Amino acid sequence: MKTQQMALLTQDALLLPDGRIEVRIVEPRYLTMVANVFKGYYPLAFATARRHGQPPCYPTATQCEIIDFNQLQDDSLSIVLEGRQRVKILSAAQQLDKLWLASTLPCQNWAQEPISGEFELISAALEQFYHVNPELLELYNHVNLDDASWVSQRWLEVLPMYNRDKLLLVNQPDCHKTMDFVLQLIKSHVE
Structure with a gap:
């Protein structure tokens, strides 16, 4: 398995593989991050925020895709994320624009199994x-x-x-x- 650089979006929420979450993007730096993800500069990882942490999240995250977006009446952006692959954050660095890039390693997703x-x-x-x-x-x-x-x-x-x-x-x-x-x-x- 090889490491991969990902943009890191942290929220006080959890997103796992096949899950979906709607996130409101307000700050211009996060709009830039969304644009860079769409341009294919790097994939996006969603992580659960952790106060006073460096990086500001727990080490377990989920690589996700932006599957929908809408401009809201207040000119903010609403994006819908869908979780794809669990990843472990090995390290992260804050860029000059205050956004985080993380070095990640893929983790095994839970296998499907029937519920009975x-x-x-x-x-x-x-x-x-x-x-x-x-x-x-x-x-x-x-x-x-x-x-x-x-x-x-x-x-x-x-x-x-x-x-x-x-x-x-x-x-x-x-x-x-x-x-x-x-x-x-x-x-x-x-x-």
């Missing part, structure tokens, strides 16, 4: 969550509620947890601990 048995409850709960939060559902052309990895990653993106705790689950070799965690969380709220 009592874990079907987490899939049904996610479907219900999307019905209550239609603005999140609208980001997707297709939801893959039959895939345990897809469902687990979407839960990690939306659960109100500390980012460091989410990343402990993200850094597992597969989705099983996340499935167990979410199932126990749902059961504890049902009882």
Whole structure:
């Protein structure tokens, strides 16, 4: 595996492979970054922000693609990102324009696997969550509620947890601990 330089966009949010997030771009330097990504100068990595960190994020990030964009009424830019590949940030440097470029190494994405048995409850709960939060559902052309990895990653993106705790689950070799965690969380709220 070889390292790759990527532009680094950090937010207080989590984006994982096959996930989608809408991000508002206000500052001119970030507009320049988006333009440079479109021009193919470098790929884009989305990372969860970490206060007082150098770099200003956790070392686990997701290479993503800009799949849609819109100019908003206040002249800011709204972009929709789709996660593609998990990456590890080996190092990062802040450029003169205050943007970060990171040296990254690809990590193994979680393998797809069917969801079955009592874990079907987490899939049904996610479907219900999307019905209550239609603005999140609208980001997707297709939801893959039959895939345990897809469902687990979407839960990690939306659960109100500390980012460091989410990343402990993200850094597992597969989705099983996340499935167990979410199932126990749902059961504890049902009882």
